[in-house]
Amino acid sequence: MPTATINGKEVTVPRGTAIIRAAAMLGINVPHFCYHPALSAPANCRMCLVEVEKARKLEPACYLKVTDGMVVHTESEKVVAARQAVLEFILINHPVDCPICDQAGECKLQDYYMAYDAKPSRLTTGKVGKVKVYPIGPEVVYDGERCILCTRCVRFCDQITGTSELTVVDRGDRSEIRTFPGRELDNPYSMNVTDICPVGALTTRDFRFKCRVWLMTSTDSICTGCARGCSVHLDHYLGETQRYRPRFNPEVNEYWMCDEGRLSYKRLNANRSGALRVGERDDLSWPRAARMIAGALADAQLQPDQIAFVASADASTEALVAGHEYALNILRAGRFYWTGRADGEGDAFLRCADRNPNRAGLVHSFGEQILERGADRLLKDLKSGGIRALFMMSSALPFGREAVEELAAEARKLDIFILATSHAGSLSSAATVSLPVAKHSEQTGTWVNIDGVAQTVDAAYAPPGVAIADWDVYRRLAAGADAEWPLDSVDAIHARIFSDEAAE
Amino acid sequence: MAVTVTKIPRPDRSLWVQSYVPEVMRGLSITSKQFFKNLFTKKDVVTIQYPEVKRDYPERYRGLHRLMYRDDGQVRCVACMCCSTACPANCIHIEAAEHDDTSIEKYPAVFVIDELRCIVCGMCVEACPCDAIRMDSGIHTHPFYERDTAFFDKPALLELGGPSVAHQGGDMKGVQGHH
Numbered sequence: 001m002p003t004a005t006i007n008g009k010e011v012t013v014p015r016g017t018a019i020i021r022a023a024a025m026l027g028i029n030v031p032h033f034c035y036h037p038a039l040s041a042p043a044n045c046r047m048c049l050v051e052v053e054k055a056r057k058l059e060p061a062c063y064l065k066v067t068d069g070m071v072v073h074t075e076s077e078k079v080v081a082a083r084q085a086v087l088e089f090i091l092i093n094h095p096v097d098c099p100i101c102d103q104a105g106e107c108k109l110q111d112y113y114m115a116y117d118a119k120p121s122r123l124t125t126g127k128v129g130k131v132k133v134y135p136i137g138p139e140v141v142y143d144g145e146r147c148i149l150c151t152r153c154v155r156f157c158d159q160i161t162g163t164s165e166l167t168v169v170d171r172g173d174r175s176e177i178r179t180f181p182g183r184e185l186d187n188p189y190s191m192n193v194t195d196i197c198p199v200g201a202l203t204t205r206d207f208r209f210k211c212r213v214w215l216m217t218s219t220d221s222i223c224t225g226c227a228r229g230c231s232v233h234l235d236h237y238l239g240e241t242q243r244y245r246p247r248f249n250p251e252v253n254e255y256w257m258c259d260e261g262r263l264s265y266k267r268l269n270a271n272r273s274g275a276l277r278v279g280e281r282d283d284l285s286w287p288r289a290a291r292m293i294a295g296a297l298a299d300a301q302l303q304p305d306q307i308a309f310v311a312s313a314d315a316s317t318e319a320l321v322a323g324h325e326y327a328l329n330i331l332r333a334g335r336f337y338w339t340g341r342a343d344g345e346g347d348a349f350l351r352c353a354d355r356n357p358n359r360a361g362l363v364h365s366f367g368e369q370i371l372e373r374g375a376d377r378l379l380k381d382l383k384s385g386g387i388r389a390l391f392m393m394s395s396a397l398p399f400g401r402e403a404v405e406e407l408a409a410e411a412r413k414l415d416i417f418i419l420a421t422s423h424a425g426s427l428s429s430a431a432t433v434s435l436p437v438a439k440h441s442e443q444t445g446t447w448v449n450i451d452g453v454a455q456t457v458d459a460a461y462a463p464p465g466v467a468i469a470d471w472d473v474y475r476r477l478a479a480g481a482d483a484e485w486p487l488d489s490v491d492a493i494h495a496r497i498f499s500d501e502a503a504e
Numbered sequence: 505m506a507v508t509v510t511k512i513p514r515p516d517r518s519l520w521v522q523s524y525v526p527e528v529m530r531g532l533s534i535t536s537k538q539f540f541k542n543l544f545t546k547k548d549v550v551t552i553q554y555p556e557v558k559r560d561y562p563e564r565y566r567g568l569h570r571l572m573y574r575d576d577g578q579v580r581c582v583a584c585m586c587c588s589t590a591c592p593a594n595c596i597h598i599e600a601a602e603h604d605d606t607s608i609e610k611y612p613a614v615f616v617i618d619e620l621r622c623i624v625c626g627m628c629v630e631a632c633p634c635d636a637i638r639m640d641s642g643i644h645t646h647p648f649y650e651r652d653t654a655f656f657d658k659p660a661l662l663e664l665g666g667p668s669v670a671h672q673g674g675d676m677k678g679v680q681g682h683h
Contacts, residue, residue, distance in 0.1 A: 099584030099633045100610045132606040209600040209610055212585045 004070040019061035019072055020048055030074050031112050033198045034150035035062035038255050039159055045150050049082045050074045058082050087117040093128045093173055095145045103200030105213040128173045137185030139205050139259055140194060144176040147201035153193035163187040191259045195245055206263060211242045219460035220247060222447055224357035224440050225261035228350050229449035234441055239461040241268045241441055251453050258351045268439045273424035274465015277434040290480025293433055300415050304334030308387045310378060311366050312394035313340030313356035316445025318493045319470030320365035323393050326474035330483050331391055337378040338362055338370050342398035352450050360448035382410040390414050395421040420473050436467035443469035444490050566626045566639040569617050570664035580668055581636035583612040587628035595621035619645050620654040635670035
């Protein structure tokens, strides 16, 4: 294990560690463009040049491995002068149209320019014009002028997805990133190149010009697009999610996420329902509505076998634990079903065929046997009669439009149909009682992914209208029924989840 | 720090002053002198007959906003949101959109200023990197009878605008093969 001295601080690292990693261990950031921890180091941007004592010239920190007794200076006069020169070279042809560029605010070039260079251009010649707004793929747009040719995107397609769509064409100041002839950047992870692009050369068609990055607040969250549950930065502005960015999590998704998951944030914004409706009335408070629901259930004089509770693999573990408690002890349901979204395409990298973010949490709360009673079985049982009251935890169904309409039509015939939903739709209009609930961006919740990794996320912003957290719905319904309720906080639910785990 | 005390002497009130009437007469004589002077000669009037007569505003007076335009009449603004970010009153609403011309790339599809909410600080003008927004129209915000009429949209702001002499996008002379 070699020991090196970086900026006067000693660090011992495993053999083969690059200087830039060793510096990072000491909390020293060496400016860089082309280096990315998950990709190979071509050392082509020359931004990370550092001074190594006894070396004849400056060395790239991303490439040179630490050796025993190495003495490195990352902020010496010589290094800073080299950095300024590199920035000046890059800015020869880089258009300084930051007001237009979407990367402004999270641009490495902008940051380093402000930190090291901050001088006007000395050049009197014009800039080389290159391709603008080039559709390099269905989701990604390329701007040749802004590109600094770090080749992170090329290496991503070579080394991470293995699809090798991209390459550098032409030479010198005419170089541009292009796809190979007849191909386009259309792999299912293509939008990751926009995250690793240090400048605004690659942008997503979806987020392009939608919101300036400095206006948004970022909350650590997860993607609920599939059972992988990739860690994301949930960037939001004015109570609306603007985009997902993958968040480094070595246990789940490392630095990446799939395009489908990245665009699944749209579900958080579209067609939301924040209205609490009981029968024809939509002006009720939660306590009043809860009393009316409890009263209606008591008046109906139902047998447990006539009451069905439908759990959701889309809900948080907190919601499932509280829902289970409510269904058993207050609703006294005799039939249990589960629903969720239909399976999709999966692959060996991140995407899971199971598009439900919390199947593991569902099994944890309701037991393995519930998986045999899915939405098809629910529809069949509704048609054959016997069910008079139905409680659904979410409106997510693995059906097409027709089957949803069919289920809604069956549900209309019931005495009582209570639906806790975050979205307005045919199911919520069929419900006798529609309870508005928050999405995962609006409440505290724990999601357990396909590998059993549990991630607890906090609310990024407030839910719309009078919507509340899923677990809170059951607390309020229990209060309406004047029943004992042990799970009156997230902490109480967590205590139960973790005591269960300890007992196993 | 030591407290410094300044002693202010009491005014000397002589019997003449304290007898009240002569001083009142003196004051009234000054008022009457001014009154009759202005009534017949109008030499010393400081007021103006607004709104028939208007005072010249100083050159840097901040009036209603206006949006400048390019040589071809299109809006100069590139929807960078610097003005709306700098605005302390949050009165500027911009929605950016993709422009068909790739050399312009981005333009404001919606640009609305709530002139009632505006506090006339001029920060938007200082923040603008494109000389697109100015407050040099010389028109001060007039009263609005309906709140809706205080929202100035892009056409209204462009109507007050003019061509800007500033060079857009920096010095682009000698650009080779610019698409």
